Amino acid sequence: MSALADTFSRFIARQTGARSARVIDFDKLSGGAIQDNFGLTLELEGGSRPGRQEFVVRQDAPSAVAESLSRPQEFRVLQAAFRAGVTAPEPLWLCEDPEVSERVFYVMTRAAGSASPRKLVKADFSKEQRRNIVRRLGAELARLHTVKPPQESLAFLALPDPGNPALSRIALYRRYLKEIGEPHPVLEWALNWLEDHVPEAGPTVLCHCDFRTGNYMMDGDQLTAVLDWEFAAWSDPCEDLGWLCSRSWRFGADDREVGGVGDRQDLLEGYREVSGVELDPAKVSYWEVMALVRWAMIALQQARRHMSGEQRSLELALTGRMVAQMELDLLNQIQELEDGK
C-alpha cells in the first residue's frame, strides 16, 4: 500500500510542480468491483495546489468488465460532464505511462460526504429537503444531457443503432439473454412488451447510465458529487431518469419513487428548470421497465461470472438469485402501467 501511495504522490507532485508531497492519509475506499479507488491526502509544498489536498485515485482492478469504459475513457466522460456543469469530482490527471504504474489510473478531487444508500434513505429529512434533493438530481441530469454528439473527445462512445436507443437496448438484451442460455419467460415477455411500446426517440445525449441512489455523494442534504461514470453512453435522456426511479434502487422506501428519496414530479421539475425541457412521465415509466430488464441482465451476467469460474464469489452468486425480484417487479409494473395507475 505504501509503495502505491508513494507512486501516486510522486506523480501528483510532478503534475502540480510541488517541491514536495507528504502523505498524510492513504486508504482503499469501499465499492467498485471493476476498479480500485484510493483516498489520498497530501501536504503539498509549492506548485499549483499548495497545502493540504484530498484526492481520489481510481485504478483498474484486476478483473475488469468488458461492458464498462476503460479508465482513460471514463476520465474523458468525467471531463465532459464536469465541463457541462455537473457536480462531479474534478478530473485532474490521467496516467497511462507504464513507467509510473503498471495499471492505468487517474486522479480527481475528493468530495465530502457519503454515498451510502441506506444512510440517505433512512435520513430524517423534511418534505422540503426531500423535494430539494430530488430537484437537484433532476438539475444534474439536465446539465449532463446538454452534452450531445458528436464530441471529438468522446468518439469511443457508439451511437445507438438503430437510431432509437430503446430498440438498440432491446436488441442488446435479447442478445445477452440468448448468450446466457437460461430460460427466462418473464424477461422474454417484458422484452416483447418493450418492443411493442417503443416511444418516439428523444434527442440522443450523454447519459450516465448508472445514475442511482448509491452512486452520488451526499453531505447532509447537499449533493456533493455524482460518481461512477463507467457505464456512460449516448442514449435517450429518459434512460437516466427511468434508472433513477426504478423500483430496484429505492432501498426499501418503495413509496418514494426517486431513488427512495422523493417524488417523480419534483425530479421532472428540477430537470425542466435547468433544461427548459418538459419530459413525458410516460416515457420515464417506459424506461423504468427497461431499467428492470437491464438490472436483471446484469444480475444474470454476474451470476455467470461466478458459475463459469471466471470469478468465484458469493456476492455474485447471490446476485443471480435476485433476478426473480426484478421479474416480479416487471409483472407488477407493466400491469400497473396498463391499468393507468
Next chain:
Amino acid sequence: MINQPETRDLLAEARRVLLDSIAPDLGGERKYQALMIANAMAMAMRELEQREQGQPEETDHTVRAYLAEHSIDGTAAEAEADLARAVFERRLDGTDPALRSVLRTLTEARLRINNPGFLER
C-alpha cells in the same frame, strides 16, 4: 440410508451458530460476508423444503398444463424453457391474463426460495 440429523437440521443449526455466536463479533466487510453466508444457507434450506413438498413439480405441471391448452408441445426437460421459447417466438398473447398468471406462478415459486420477504412487500 439413514443419515441423521437431516440436512436441513444441519444447515439450520450451522446458520444459528453463525448468526448468534460469530456474526455479533464481526464488523464491516466481514460482518457483511457472514450475513451473505447466512442468506445463502437460508435459501438452501428453503429450497430443500420446497423440494420435499414437491413444489418444483407442481409449478412445472401448472406451466405444462397452460402450454398444452395453447397447443404448444413441450420438448425441453423443464416446462419453463418451452414457455420462454413460445413467448420469444410470440406464439402466445402477451396480454392474456392466463399467461401473466403462469409467469407470476413461476416467479413467486422462485421468490419463495430466494426471498420470501419480497412477496410480502
